[in-house]
Amino acid sequence: MPDSISNVSGASAPEVFAADSAAVAAARRDSPDSVAASSLRQGIVLVDPHGGAPSPARADGHAGLSWVAAALTVLFCIAGLRYKSNVRYMRALLRETVEVRERHNMFDDTVRETSFMFLLMLLCAGSAGLLLYSAMASSGVLAASHAASSAGICVGCAAAYLFLMPLLYRGFATVFVGPSLAREWVRGFNAGMGLLALPLFPASLLALYGSVGAGAAAVWAAVCFFVVKILFVCRAFRIFMTESSSWVLFLYYLCTLEIIPLITTYSAAYGLCASLG
Secondary structure: OHHHHHHHHHHHHHHHHHHHHHHHHHHHHHOOOHHHHOOOOOOOOOOOOOOOOOOHHHHHHHHHHHHHHHHHHHHHHHHHHHHHOOHHHHHHHHHHHHOOOOOOOHHHOOHHHHHHHHHHHHHHHHHHHHHHHHHHHHOOOOOHHHHHHHHHHHHHHHHHHHHHHHHHHHHHHHHHOOHHHHHHHHHHHHHHHHHHHHHHHHHHHHHHHOOOOHHHHHHHHHHHHHHHHHHHHHHHHHHHOOOOOHHHHHHHHHHHHHHHHHHHHHHHHHHHHHOOO
16 A cells, blocks of 8 residues: 555645645744834935025015005005196106206195105105115025014115105205295105106016016116216206305215215114114
8 A cells, every 4th residue: 555655645745835834924924024123224315406495484574575565556556546637747747857947836736746746755765665675685684584574664764765855955955045946956856756756666576576687676776766866966056056166065965965864874774674683
């Protein structure tokens, strides 16, 4: 019976091996996975070289600046509605900027035109303040966490300049050239600043929201302001230069009412914004 025994052995051997293989597989299932149990100590980290962490402070300030820009836009729309019934008044503003006339005219007669002038002055103050804020923010002297407060300070300083300068001009001219020419001089300043609001308004929005054209907007605003100031100084020259000895008076006017107030306005805006932290 050797063949039978060998057959039996040959038949049972695969079953034994099969049982052993099942036991080994079960043991492996019960044992902890070596890969899963091991700690991961190496890996690949992907970093965007052009990206950066978002700045929550700038985002918060941007919301406040949006309200300032929206208020300026509403003011511009109201001034546009006023201009609809004062079409000829814009030509009068141009004449008042370059001409010197002592007689009364339509510039200071009606309440409607006075309110239109006041709206233009407010628009000029807001636009100039935003441009001043954008210039200081781009130079890195302002804290991004106080963007809305800094913009409000700059607008307030610009408004103080625009509404206090007529008082200084009137007082200076009344003392040296008389009240009639003093009123004419103040009308010229108001006319120039009112016209300046028209190019400053789009430039301020571009400087605030257009990162690419912010520099061009600042240059454009500076050129417009310089042109208006040159026209006003030429007008003052015709008012004060009545005789050869008036050079001293004219130079005194340039230093006292043109250079020092601009430096004071910028210094006040910078100091107040820097005090915010």
